[in-house]
Amino acid sequence: xxxxxxxxxxxxxxxxxxxxxxxxxxxxxxxxxxxxxxxxxxxxxxxxxxxxxxxxxxxxxxxxxxxxxxxxxxxxxxxxxxxxxxxxxxxxxxxxxxxxxxxxxxxxxxxxxxxxx
Amino acid sequence: xxxxxxxxxxxxxxxxxxxxxxxxxxxxxxxxxxxxxxxxxxxxxxxxxxxxxxxxxxxxxxxxxxxxxxxxxxxxxxxxxxxxxxxxxxxxxxxxxxxxxxxxxxxxxxxxxxxxx
DNA sequence: GAAATGACTTGCATAATGAAAGTCAGCCTG
DNA sequence: CAGGCTGACTTTCATTATGCAAGTCATTTC
Numbered sequence: 001x002x003x004x005x006x007x008x009x010x011x012x013x014x015x016x017x018x019x020x021x022x023x024x025x026x027x028x029x030x031x032x033x034x035x036x037x038x039x040x041x042x043x044x045x046x047x048x049x050x051x052x053x054x055x056x057x058x059x060x061x062x063x064x065x066x067x068x069x070x071x072x073x074x075x076x077x078x079x080x081x082x083x084x085x086x087x088x089x090x091x092x093x094x095x096x097x098x099x100x101x102x103x104x105x106x107x108x109x110x111x112x113x114x115x116x117x
Numbered sequence: 118x119x120x121x122x123x124x125x126x127x128x129x130x131x132x133x134x135x136x137x138x139x140x141x142x143x144x145x146x147x148x149x150x151x152x153x154x155x156x157x158x159x160x161x162x163x164x165x166x167x168x169x170x171x172x173x174x175x176x177x178x179x180x181x182x183x184x185x186x187x188x189x190x191x192x193x194x195x196x197x198x199x200x201x202x203x204x205x206x207x208x209x210x211x212x213x214x215x216x217x218x219x220x221x222x223x224x225x226x227x228x229x230x231x232x233x234x
Numbered sequence: 235g236a237a238a239t240g241a242c243t244t245g246c247a248t249a250a251t252g253a254a255a256g257t258c259a260g261c262c263t264g
Numbered sequence: 265c266a267g268g269c270t271g272a273c274t275t276t277c278a279t280t281a282t283g284c285a286a287g288t289c290a291t292t293t294c
Binding site: 060063084087 | 239240243
Binding site for chain 2: 015016017019020021022024026027029030031032034035038054055056094097098100102103104105106108109110111112113114116
């Protein structure tokens, strides 16, 4: 597919169009990425905590998504132990604002798939 | 991966967990599905109209997503010509409620990828 | 010194994606 | 009524992504 480099804020994903929805999907349009964001909203911070989630991230996918989200400045690494060096993952402002998307999916899934509320 | 058949409303996708966010992603967690929904919100109704979108749906993907969305009762086919038989795609209530998700992505992408307002 | 922990990386088989071309039914035009 | 056109897909096939299992590696604790 022909990709374009559209004027974006600092990150370097290939965008299919200048539609905001398509741009967003180019970054988070897969089955795992938003689950990382959801987990951080739920208070998880460390690699092994993500792995404990019910959906069972494959380890390579988790590592990849953390890398991509960090590159896109949706999350950032924070050192929480010097020796050995260990990092926790936290949401940036950009990541916090994804809360709206996660919430919308939460409500939709609850009502339209799980049939609750 | 081990999939579960969780008590859902009428459709038959395999769900990874009972988390509403994960359930939603099991249905719309890819780079194309929500673009179909977006297009219908923008007034498009027919196969060829979707194909004209800037992101250039591959035809096989479009046909597949329309099928999946119909199976999930997010969209429905409506006959708009008897001879030859031709169908238009429209959103069901379930689909209309996805508007919240699309909107949230629209705002997020505009602000955080395109850098507009 | 041995085993454990946290955080990944690698290998590999299977599944999904995407580009291009093919199909097919029903008009339409000469 | 043969040939082309239109709308709506299907098929093929090369490339890429996913997902499971196993391996790595730097500490740290026993």
